[in-house]
Amino acid sequence: MPGCHDSSERQVRSIFVSDTHLGCKHARADALLDFLRNHRADTLYLVGDIIDGWALRRKWHWRPIYDAIIQRLLEMRAEGTRLRYAPGNHDAFLRQYLIDMGVVDVADQFIHTTPAGQRFLVLHGDRFDKFEQYATWFTMMTAATYNVMLSMDYWLHRLTFRRTQRNVVCGVVKTKAKKLVMHYSEFERQLIDNAEKHECHGVICGHIHNPKISELAGITYVNTGDWLENCTGLVEREDGVLEIVNADGSVRQASQPWGPMSVEGEFNGDEPQREVAEEDVDVSEPAEVAVA
């Protein structure tokens, strides 16, 4: 009910969700809606691929529950949540429409500042996926294969009377496909480098559907996951700790509590949040392409 606060709702500082792929037949919209209804936040970041224009172009597949999700977002906004949208590759087509609508702040990337003053670059991440950049046909093909894998998982789950995990096939393929793993690590490294260039302490992204909090060379890498396979979102607690949360509210992984800034004067925590213009983004020349 709009305006009614359920005591089970969890108040957090920020929520980050990406890769919900509404419009794709495998979108776990029910789980996403539960997640959004169970949280209240000062800021909600929509970190790209929220609506799947590629899937909708193939076949229009708009379910009533998608309207309920949009309704929930508007309700959160009415309750004071700031909505920030960084489009991804599947919803780039919405960009101008979203700007015209004026309901959400739209930018390629945002700077999010934690209570302790750490700066996080928030972006979808597709610009650092070499195949996305240089061989769209390949990613289209991968998307089709991925859809088949998701279908196999769906039927396996049904045929075993829901005794198996939802994403067995996807999980096996992803851990066995060495080149895919190399592709992941290359993606993570590119995002970490980019965060460093923007003098950020970390990066929060999506795109590769692999929820994770890790650290490399003092830079924190966070991937929010997705709502096709993993059904995870990222929440920032009031104390600034970041948690990857499952649809049922359980915590899958949490960051360390942030200490005070290690180098004095390195960062002014009072600096206002600012958006980074597209020109600031330096997508460095690809080295070796990891996926064949």
Ligand SMILES: [Mn+2]
């Ligand atoms: Mn993407």
